Amino acid sequence: MNDPRSEYERRMNRVLDHIDRNLDAQLDLPALADIANFSRYHFHRIFAGWMGETIGDYVRRRRLEVAAHKLAAGGSVLEVALSTGFGSGEAFARAFKIRFGSTPTEWRNSTPERTAAFLAAQKSNLSQANSKYGQAGNGASGEHDVSHNPFGETIMEVNIVDMQAARVAYRRHIGPYGPAVGQFWAQAVMPWMLGHGLAGATCYGIGHDDPSVTPADKCRYDACVEIPAGFEPGGQFSVANLPGGRYAVTRYTGSPRDIGPVWNRLMKEWLPSSGLQCDERPCFERYENLATQTDGSFTCEICIPVKAL
Incomplete structure (x- = not known):
């Protein structure tokens, strides 16, 4: 039961x-x-x-x-x-x-001004976090690969990819994004994956809300695990179909605390100059391997659904 x-x-x-x-x-x-x-x-x-x-x-x-x-x-x-x-x-x-x-x-x-203010606040928060991180001695140097610096001058590499639809089992987290989402994966999702023989499955993270608009305690995040046809997860997991189609994809490697500004840069800087627009499908992060490095970093693909303007 x-x-x-x-x-x-x-x-x-x-x-x-x-x-x-x-x-x-x-x-x-x-x-x-x-x-x-x-x-x-x-x-x-x-x-x-x-x-x-x-x-x-x-x-x-x-x-x-x-x-x-x-x-x-x-x-x-x-x-x-x-x-x-x-x-x-x-x-x-x-x-x-x-x-x-x-x-x-x-x-x-006022979207450009509002976006600039939000990015500036994110940058300030990130700088403070990095300062505390370095002072606490939690890393060898507290530095990150410059190619993944969300506020650097490097050009963001984005590819347009046709993706296949995916059948996923998901569990929903409601609350602030950030470290809590990582804890949700580690404590509520990964043990379930291991127990059901899905350790190597492709995973997806879907943040349904924009934390600059939605109150942090109301933000919804779905931790999704790709499952084969006929697999019924049960428990606290539901089944959904992640739609396929055309997506703009950029690769990210870094710490969980740094990924928010990269999302914002992709949506607010790259997208308006691309000749494309988002459609109604969800944006997501795709993880081929959820194993993190010893410094807590991880790699994923940031994927946004696009269509012609």
Whole structure:
């Protein structure tokens, strides 16, 4: 018999995934309760207890966060409003101003300045972390390969690759990105992989939220392990299909704390000058081998789904 909490987790993930796929549709409580196979009468309490916010608050937050991403990519206000479930540009503008403190047009136009400020803050945090790291004597020299310095002058090498779809088992982590994600892999995912004969499987990490927009304690991350046809994971793992298609891919080797700025550089610097744009598929990190080096570094491919402008 499955652990009851594992069953709750799988059911709630079904609801969260359904909401994200249908932000432009009517999302009523009875239908969401049916997707989770929970009592319609009690579902609002179950959801609030599990997520720490009501269904209405969660849906509203996700709609506005997705809208913020689309505006930053240059979308028109009305198109973004309709694609995220707002009935009119006026209603969208009011809700957006309350959430982000600016109008949708101001948010879109200020993207370069906002991005620069975010990258500067990331650089400051990274410098402080590196300083503490060196002072603590946790590495031979506290230095990193200059080719992986996210703030260096080197040109980012990006390849356009056609990837095959992958069937994965995933477990979801909700909370801040960074060291907690590494601990989640080490404590909750790797032991499960070893126990199911999947030690050499290709793995994927999917961060569903932008920490510059979504509160850190609400950020969602899926630790995914590729599985063969017919394999049913059970426990706290659910099954999903990672879509194939065209991706922009860059290779990263370094410490977990340094990868955030590389993601930002790829999305904010390389992508706008590439003649391409992101589509609706998820971005992810792909790991051929999750084994880390003795200094805690690792290698992965950062993959973003792209299509023509």
